[in-house]
Amino acid sequence: MSAVGTIGRKILYLIPVLFAVTVLTFLLIKLLPGDPAVDILGPGATPAAVQEIHHQLGLDKPLPAQYVHWLGNAVHGNLGQSYQNNQSTVSALRQRLPVTIELIILSQLIAFAIAVPLALVAATKPNGLVDRLATTAAFGFLAIPDFILGVVLVFVFAVHWHVFPATGYTYLTANPVLNLKAMTLPAVTLAMASLAVYFRLLRTDLIATLQQDYIAMARSKGLSTRYIMVRHALRPSSFSLATVSGLQVGALIGGTFITESIFALPGVGSLAVQSIYSRDYLVVQGTVLVIAVGYVGINFVIDLLYTVLDPRIRRAGAIA
């Protein structure tokens, strides 16, 4: 099967997954206690007014009909509007997604920029000083929750030294320097857990790869350690890293809920938290849908990346 065929097959697999995601997102909100109509109208709502809102939102239809109605609207880019401020959910997401995406990208850049070189050095001399120090630090970062690390960073770098802001956000297009200042502490907070995971994983895989015969062959050819590590060991050791980085997106999105709240960043995470607290059902539903579809999409891309990273998968696909 050609590469296009492989991709096509993976897309076909994606359809039932996305269907399940939309059904679960739809049902998730249905399972929550409370009535959106009461939230919209307030406690003085008359039964007639409640019925009217139910009708407007399609809540008086059978559940399957409600799902089809909702999905149809969602496909056409209509996720409803916030009853809190009448802003359309799509508009709110459009405003906030760039903040969250920037936060995740920055955090991952930080995580990879530190984890990969550190793992390469540590794996070169397992149980050496660098390896032991880095491993200890990694365990430390894994053990510290985001909300603790964030608060500590704020206390040191914002409250005490006044180097970075404690809260607030400047859009990248408005002022890139202020934007980076505002994003540094949140990105570092979010990066630390990923960094530790990536370091541990890559280090272990590198050590295993270094036991392979072709590495011994490379060494016997007199190639430098650095060259061997970067050109021969890194790529075959990075499959697990690619898999986990995809799966890690879920944890990162969860992390943004906390990080964005601590740093008062106007991203999707804080939108979700605020919407949940204010029972802004349609925004919660839209946000969860976008996050879930995004998560599936990213893992789909990671899945495709395997074929680039590992020729064996390409060949296996071709044989199949």
Next chain:
Amino acid sequence: MSVRMRAAAAAVVIGLFAGACSGSNSGGGTSSGGSSPAGTPKIGGNLVMGTEAEIDGFDPTSNRWDTTGYMYAWTVYDPLTAYGSDEKVHPYLAQAVTPNAAYTQWTITLRPNITFSNGDPLTGAAVATDLTSIKAAPLTGSIYDDITSITATGPLTLQVNMKTAWVAFPTYLAGQGGAVFDPKMLKDPNRAQHPIGTGPFTLKEWVPGNHFLAVKNPTYWQKGKPYLDSVEYRPIIEEQSRENSLQAGNIQVFHSSDPQATFDLKGKSGINILDETKSSGQQVQDFVMLNTGKAPLNDVTLRQALAYATDQQKIINLINFGLTPASDGPFSNKSSPYYAPTGYPVYNLAKAKQLVQQYEQKHGVSSVSFELGTTNVGRNLQYASLLQDMWKQAGVTVTIKQVEQSQFILNALQGNFQAYTWRQFGDPDPDSEYIWWAASTAKPEGALSLNFARNKDPQIQADLDKGRTDPNQAARVAAYQDVAKRLAVDVPYLWVNEADWQIVSNPKVHGVNTWTLPDGSPGVNHTIGGVFFIDNVWLG
């Protein structure tokens, strides 16, 4: 989350109906530090304030203004009346609000030569349209149920006719019910995002969840005001994040209803705290609301037993860091004109046990149990657990149920509860509490009842009617003091403590509690439930 959700249930309700002040109205206010008078106001500067929440919009007819909502609103709108340091309402955008002899007809006269931010003139017809639309709106209409008609009678005058005498009507014009907006807004489907008012600032940019930026209104009618060039509100939901932001210099002031702020920051250099629990006037109350229409709490003996079994000080110490004063009624602040000792039961476990036994004998039961509800917030669960333990010692078994916020309010309205933790009241004029306490608004379980506790006391009804209709202030005070005493006898509410609003700022921020009303008299010397007029604030 630092937001006190047991309060939020009530805060929403107050924002909807009371209208007169704020989402969680309060009074009182002396400075325990900054925000104090410091010379002549300086012109210029940009103020950044951290707020507890984001608002739902600027439409006075459909949006629910809580404390943050009022901060935003009084930035772009003006109220018709406002409170003075004498705790009475004074004309603000109105030049005069005068009743007829029977208080059944009020005439509102507006100040001349005022324009909305779009250049439209402020007229009697515009304000009549505003009040009519507020009365007609499902969300806000109930505050004006006693109004029969609103008519413009001249370019700058309008007349409001009532079903009955209504002495305290002008107090309602100090809140959402008195926010003046250009009637053109009513034709704009997106009016919640596009306010057109006569206020000191005009909206420049609002990115919900990020910031609200308003710039000085160059044609503002109060000459010399506002002092600031611009004001920016940043919703920072987390209490700790607001504190950090102030200390890091990212914001200059924030408001908070969490005693944590005072606990963390009191005594720190470079930080001023305006703490309303140390102020005069009415205070918002934290209490447990009992459903007097439903067994077993329909028996006053058991309700009194619970009052005796509740150790207020222990709750205050463990939940509120010992910072909030204990309460014995809705007007618990001793400097409030409506305060008088109520005779509310003082903690006495032996007495509580005795009353529980008395209840058991009377009803022929061997044990008493009921459900205590609270919202889905960890700190509220702590609070409820503490109450559960206290009442267990008196022989009452309580199961705790955490309820989703909107359902919580709906249950209270429908009487589908036995006991709920709650925060409410504290309006400067007690007439605003009429709908919550009147026997006429108490309905049976299943029917929507604004008297959530369903306490039907004819004496309270008579007192409330007197307070609404009697122009003699001394008689009104006596009537409301009697209401507080009757509530201590009926015990539909287990009073716990006064809620705590604080304005925390750096020392450069002035004018929060020292200002002058348009008629020249001093403005109220405290915030109203965390709300203050931003046009008075200046940076030193």
